[in-house]
Amino acid sequence: MNRPRAPLMPLDDALAQLLAQxxxxxxxxQVSTFDADSRVLAQDLVSALQVPAHDNSAMDGYALRxxxxxxxxxxxxxxxSQRVAAGSPALPxxxxxxxxxxxxxxxxxxADAVVMQEDCEVQPDxxxxxxxxxxxxxxxxxxxxxxxxxxxxxxKGERLTPASTALAASIGMDxxxxxxxxxxxxxxxxxxxxxxxxVAPQNMRPGAIYNSNRFFLRALLQRLGCVVTDYGIVPDQRxxxxxxxxxxxxxxxxxxxxxxxxxxxxxxxxxxxQALGQLNLWQIAIKPGKPxxxxxxxxxxxxxxxxxxxxxxxTFLLLVRPFLLSLQGATQLVPQAMALPAHFAWPRADQRRExxxxxxxxxxxxxxxxxxxxxxxxxxxxxxxxxxxPPGQTIAHGDMVRFISLAELQA
Amino acid sequence: MNRPRAPLMPLDDALAQLLAQxxxxxxxxQVSTFDADSRVLAQDLVSALQVPAHDNSAMDGYALRxxxxxxxxxxxxxxxSQRVAAGSPALPxxxxxxxxxxxxxxxxxxADAVVMQEDCEVQPDxxxxxxxxxxxxxxxxxxxxxxxxxxxxxxKGERLTPASTALAASIGMDxxxxxxxxxxxxxxxxxxxxxxxxVAPQNMRPGAIYNSNRFFLRALLQRLGCVVTDYGIVPDQRxxxxxxxxxxxxxxxxxxxxxxxxxxxxxxxxxxxQALGQLNLWQIAIKPGKPxxxxxxxxxxxxxxxxxxxxxxxTFLLLVRPFLLSLQGATQLVPQAMALPAHFAWPRADQRRExxxxxxxxxxxxxxxxxxxxxxxxxxxxxxxxxxxPPGQTIAHGDMVRFISLAELQA
Numbered sequence: 001m002n003r004p005r006a007p008l009m010p011l012d013d014a015l016a017q018l019l020a021q022x023x024x025x026x027x028x029x030q031v032s033t034f035d036a037d038s039r040v041l042a043q044d045l046v047s048a049l050q051v052p053a054h055d056n057s058a059m060d061g062y063a064l065r066x067x068x069x070x071x072x073x074x075x076x077x078x079x080x081s082q083r084v085a086a087g088s089p090a091l092p093x094x095x096x097x098x099x100x101x102x103x104x105x106x107x108x109x110x111a112d113a114v115v116m117q118e119d120c121e122v123q124p125d126x127x128x129x130x131x132x133x134x135x136x137x138x139x140x141x142x143x144x145x146x147x148x149x150x151x152x153x154x155x156k157g158e159r160l161t162p163a164s165t166a167l168a169a170s171i172g173m174d175x176x177x178x179x180x181x182x183x184x185x186x187x188x189x190x191x192x193x194x195x196x197x198x199v200a201p202q203n204m205r206p207g208a209i210y211n212s213n214r215f216f217l218r219a220l221l222q223r224l225g226c227v228v229t230d231y232g233i234v235p236d237q238r239x240x241x242x243x244x245x246x247x248x249x250x251x252x253x254x255x256x257x258x259x260x261x262x263x264x265x266x267x268x269x270x271x272x273x274q275a276l277g278q279l280n281l282w283q284i285a286i287k288p289g290k291p292x293x294x295x296x297x298x299x300x301x302x303x304x305x306x307x308x309x310x311x312x313x314x315t316f317l318l319l320v321r322p323f324l325l326s327l328q329g330a331t332q333l334v335p336q337a338m339a340l341p342a343h344f345a346w347p348r349a350d351q352r353r354e355x356x357x358x359x360x361x362x363x364x365x366x367x368x369x370x371x372x373x374x375x376x377x378x379x380x381x382x383x384x385x386x387x388x389x390p391p392g393q394t395i396a397h398g399d400m401v402r403f404i405s406l407a408e409l410q411a
Numbered sequence: 412m413n414r415p416r417a418p419l420m421p422l423d424d425a426l427a428q429l430l431a432q433x434x435x436x437x438x439x440x441q442v443s444t445f446d447a448d449s450r451v452l453a454q455d456l457v458s459a460l461q462v463p464a465h466d467n468s469a470m471d472g473y474a475l476r477x478x479x480x481x482x483x484x485x486x487x488x489x490x491x492s493q494r495v496a497a498g499s500p501a502l503p504x505x506x507x508x509x510x511x512x513x514x515x516x517x518x519x520x521x522a523d524a525v526v527m528q529e530d531c532e533v534q535p536d537x538x539x540x541x542x543x544x545x546x547x548x549x550x551x552x553x554x555x556x557x558x559x560x561x562x563x564x565x566x567k568g569e570r571l572t573p574a575s576t577a578l579a580a581s582i583g584m585d586x587x588x589x590x591x592x593x594x595x596x597x598x599x600x601x602x603x604x605x606x607x608x609x610v611a612p613q614n615m616r617p618g619a620i621y622n623s624n625r626f627f628l629r630a631l632l633q634r635l636g637c638v639v640t641d642y643g644i645v646p647d648q649r650x651x652x653x654x655x656x657x658x659x660x661x662x663x664x665x666x667x668x669x670x671x672x673x674x675x676x677x678x679x680x681x682x683x684x685q686a687l688g689q690l691n692l693w694q695i696a697i698k699p700g701k702p703x704x705x706x707x708x709x710x711x712x713x714x715x716x717x718x719x720x721x722x723x724x725x726t727f728l729l730l731v732r733p734f735l736l737s738l739q740g741a742t743q744l745v746p747q748a749m750a751l752p753a754h755f756a757w758p759r760a761d762q763r764r765e766x767x768x769x770x771x772x773x774x775x776x777x778x779x780x781x782x783x784x785x786x787x788x789x790x791x792x793x794x795x796x797x798x799x800x801p802p803g804q805t806i807a808h809g810d811m812v813r814f815i816s817l818a819e820l821q822a
Contacts, residue, residue, distance in 0.1 A: 033607065037630040048612040052620065058719070058785070087603030087618045103718060104603055106618045146787040154792065162630035162821060163724060163791035170623035170720070170788055172615075174608030192498030192515055196444060197585030201459040204583075207498045207517045209463065212581035219448040219573035307514060308469070309581070313574060335818070336771045336795075338749055360747045374469065376557040377581055380574035381565065384747075407746070407819040410573060 008285035011318060011353055018294055018319055019333070021301065022326035025253065027180040033169050036160045038225055038411075039178035040328040045154040047171040050144035055107040056086075058139040062098040062120055062128055063090075063111035066136050077127040084108060098128055107140060114139035147171060157331035179328035184226045185248035185300070188214050189234045189260035189269050190307060212377060213258040213305075213312045220316060221256075223410060224324045234260070234269055241272040249276070249298035253327060256320065259307030261293040273302055285391065287352040288374035289315045308374040314355050314386070317409045335408035337388055339400045344368035346395035353391050357383035358403070366403060380406075419696035422729060422764055429705055429730055430744070432712065433737035436664065438591040447576045449636055449822075450589035451739040456565040458582040461555035466518040467497075469550045473509040473531055473539055474501075474522035477547045488538040495519060509539055518551060525550035558582060568742035590739035595637045596659035596711070599625050600645045600671035600680050601718060623788060624669040624716075624723045631727060632667075634821060635735045645671070645680055652683040660687075660709035664738060667731065670718030672704040684713055696802065698763040699785035700726045719785040725766050725797070728820045746819035748799055750811045755779035757806035764802050768794035769814070777814060791817075 028042040057063060064078060081097035084090040086104035093099055093110040101107070101114060113134040121129040147153050153171060154164055160176070168176055193211040194204065204210075214230065221228045231248060234241050234257070248255050260267035261281065270293070273279045279295035279302065288311040293304030303320055305312045322333035343365030346356065357379035358366040366387065369379040386409075387395075388402040395401060439453040468474060475489060492508035495501040497515035504510055504521040512518070512525060524545040532540045558564050564582060565575055571587070579587055604622040605615065615621075625641065632639045642659060645652050645668070659666050671678035672692065681704070684690045690706035690713065699722040704715030714731055716723040733744035754776030757767065768790035769777040777798065780790040797820075798806075799813040806812060 033626055034629055037633070049615065053615065054617060056618075086601055089617050104601065104620065141784065145782065145784060146789055153789065161792065161817070162627035162634070163788060163817075165630055166623040166625075166627035166720065166724075167788045167792040169607045169626040170621050172607045172610075172612045172621050174606070190497055190515065195585070196580045196583045199583075201583045204460065204464065206465060206500050207467075209515065210581050210583050212577040214577075215444055215580040216573035216577035218445055219576055222448070223573070309577065313577075336773075337775075338751060338771070338814075339775050340749060360749070362747075364748075364750050371556065373552065373556060377574060377578045378557055378564065381572065381578040403749075405816055405819060406572070406574075407822045408816060411818045411822070 008283045008290070008352065011284055011286050014282055014284045014292065015319060015322060018323050019326050021294065022323050024329040025179055025182065025327055028177050029180045030175045031178055033165050033174055033176050036165045036168070036176045036178055037162055038223070039160050039176075040225070040325070040330045041154055041156055041158045041160060042177040042179050042329060044152045044156050045168055045171070045173065045176075047147045047149060047151050047153050049147075049171060050149045051147040051170050052141055052143055052145065054143050056141050057101045057103055057105050057107060057114045058141045059114055059116045060102050061114050061116040061139065062130075063093065063101045063107055063114050064098040064130070064134075065093060065095070065111055066113050066134060068096050069130055069133050077123050077129045079125075079127045082108065112136045112140075155331070157329050159325070159330050159332065182224075182226045182254060182324055182327050183229070183252045184221050184324075185229045185231055185252040185255045186214065186217055186221070187231045187234050187244070187248075187255065187257040187269070189257055189267065191236060193233055212309055213307070216313055217256065217258065217316065220321070220410060221324075224321060225328065226324060236268065238268060238272060241268045242276060245269075245272055245276055245297050249300040252300050254301045254303060254324070255297055256303050256305070258305040258312040261291050261304035261306065269304065273297055277302065284315075285352045286314070286318070287350055287354045289318070289355075290352070292319065309377040310357075310374045310380055313377070313380050318355070321409070335404055335411075337402040337404050340403040341365045342368075342387070342395050342397060342399050342401045344395070345397050346389065349392045349394045351391055354387075354389040356387040356389055358387050359384050360403075366401065419694045419701070419763065422695055422697050425693055425695045425703065426730060426733060429734050430737050432705065433734050435740040436591055436593065436738055439588050440591045441586045442589055444576050444580050444585055444587050447571045447579070447587045447589055448573055449634070450571050450587075451636070451736070451741045452565055452567055452569045452571060453588040453590050453740060455563045455567050456579055456582070456584065456587075458558045458560060458562050458564050460558075460582060461560045462558040462581050463552055463554055463556065465554050467552050468512045468514055468516050468518060468525045469552045470525055470527045471513050472526050472528040472550065473541075474504065474512045474518055474525050475509040475541070475545075476504060476506065476522055477524050477545060479507050480541055480544050488534050488540045490536075490538045493519065523547045523551075566742075568740050570736070570741050570743065593635075593637045593665060593735055593738050594640070594663045595632050595735075596640045596642055596663040596666045597625065597628055597632070598642045598645050598655070598659075598666065598668040598680070600668055600678065602647060604644055623720055624718070627724055628667065628669065628727065631732070631821060632735070635732060636739065637735060647679065649679060649683060652679045653687060656680075656683055656687055656708050660711040663711050665712045665714060665735070666708055667714050667716070669716040669723040672702050672715035672717065680715065684708055684715075688713065695726075696763045697725070697729070698761055698765045700729070700766075701763070703730065720788040721768075721785045721791055724788070724791050729766070732820070746815055746822075748813040748815045751814040752776045753779075753798070753806050753808060753810050753812045755806070756808050757800065760803045760805045762802055765800040766797040767800055769798050770795050771814075777812065
């Protein structure tokens, strides 16, 4: 603490250094396609078929040959020569006739368009009169339109969504190869921490606070597909701390703590990690945030987050989330910011890059949460996004700013 | 099918009619705060304490009285009279001294600022010299700054997030009252459907397609907190269909099908629902989408989605998702659109409101998926959002359009 203030590390440098350590997990799991939502695909998916397999109808109606409508006088009708349901084969279309057809049913050979049933009139003799003549190709879904045979439909490293698991199902995949779940050991530090439910609010001793970081950390880790072992609050002795860390390192990919990584000397975790492995303490040029630790304990990664709730929350989203996605081999690690208008002013620039908690309003702009203190978790619960504000930047009402959706940062 | 084309129902009218049927579920569950992520809060949460409970330090450093620095000659030092760790009580500050203090530790009575340790120099006699004199209030976190006593910290109807469960924990809540999970019975219809894994791609009979809708429907229902019973593909006989529907209606809040709700006559579900309860068939003025059914079977709601994959997917997100959130008493049902620039042209306006699948590009604009056919599920897997384009509207390159994030629509 007699040192001059060290230069802070830019966030992008910290992220690059951290990701350089994130060797993707080698193991691949086969999971049911029903259970693959949010997992990261471990291999390219190549289609063994084309989708649709055959030209088929996009509507309930009548399949016909457009030329047959041009020939007779207007208002002439076409007899219905067959009926084709989805899943049943079609016969070639007899010239001068129409085929009753339903959505998804194969197009009879010789037909070149489908007319919606709403655009047809059924005559007393059950033939049809076409009220709106079609263009060739109308309401046809072409074979291979969705997926060509041998095409890569989903690439290794994609994080699966409900739509992409369904796309995999549409080419016949009932199992999918995904990266295995990262195993994370979660520690909390701080003598002041009390678990909710253990002591009633009116009985809290002076200086005690409820542990809240552990709640968002567990929820966020689960959303990222991790298996979490919660080690609770780190014991207040050096030997016990080392024992717990060594134990955790043997069956986990990552040991994650919040608190205990600032320059202050009241921390038990830091010297224990240093004794067992190695530890780098970074001061990152972000607000909220700043203190951050990365190291190793045996075969496990070690990451220490700041103890302030909002600092811990934001630092997790900006650094730990991409790290955990990268362990799973994901290719897209950071959600894309969007330019939206600030409906607030931020007249005091900070030397650090700031992540301001904001909420979109009905007018399409961003409102600022009044208290941007790093202790105030309310801002993170109230907000639906953050503004990524560059160092030294003030914001005037109406300025376009970089908005990142919390739903995307928490997905 | 001899009728003139019926006027289509605007999406907002359909949503309003649907939500008018969504009486919130009466039952409330108490769940561990650790398990409350994504659930809907059933009661206001009122804080029995203030957070922080006491003024405390936002930094590791020294607590002092600013006036004591003004008095001595510049460079004079303050002896350190006590040491206050987080979770331990502080003595009143002796005038003319500083207290060593750590993040989260209570501020000694009489101190009015904290100086970061990086801004202090420890002297040979262990007193400190302050390099950057503080303003009163610097690095103090005020009692009640995050949460005032008796304040409503989270309101009934909020959908909980990692941050809001942590906020609840910070006021001592280890259990939270949430709406019970909706029970949903899922049916698929269509003789052409084959489950992936049952038949290999090379052995698929002509006209057969793999069931894909069931995959995104199950994943989306689970994301919305529902308990899903998958009834598989509806039997191809009227009596068996009625039996399955009646069975499902007895233990479910919602029976959901995809396929079988268009005007075509090849559907087994429609007449069965009409025989057992009631059914309204809507034609909604959206693309993809349009056919939609809402009805009742016994005590259960019935919703029928279109069978085209993208139509089914979009209709679920725009109508079924708000319906299921509303059953849980949620107050925010629809994510907010954002104005972003189209980096594509859409020269052909449609009479229906369109939901175009797009993806944000590195330049901050939106790229369009080339094939917007409703059969092409690739568009939904590729996209990261949709453009909500009004009826009759063309789009020129550079126009600002309404973007809705798929991550938010799928949360």
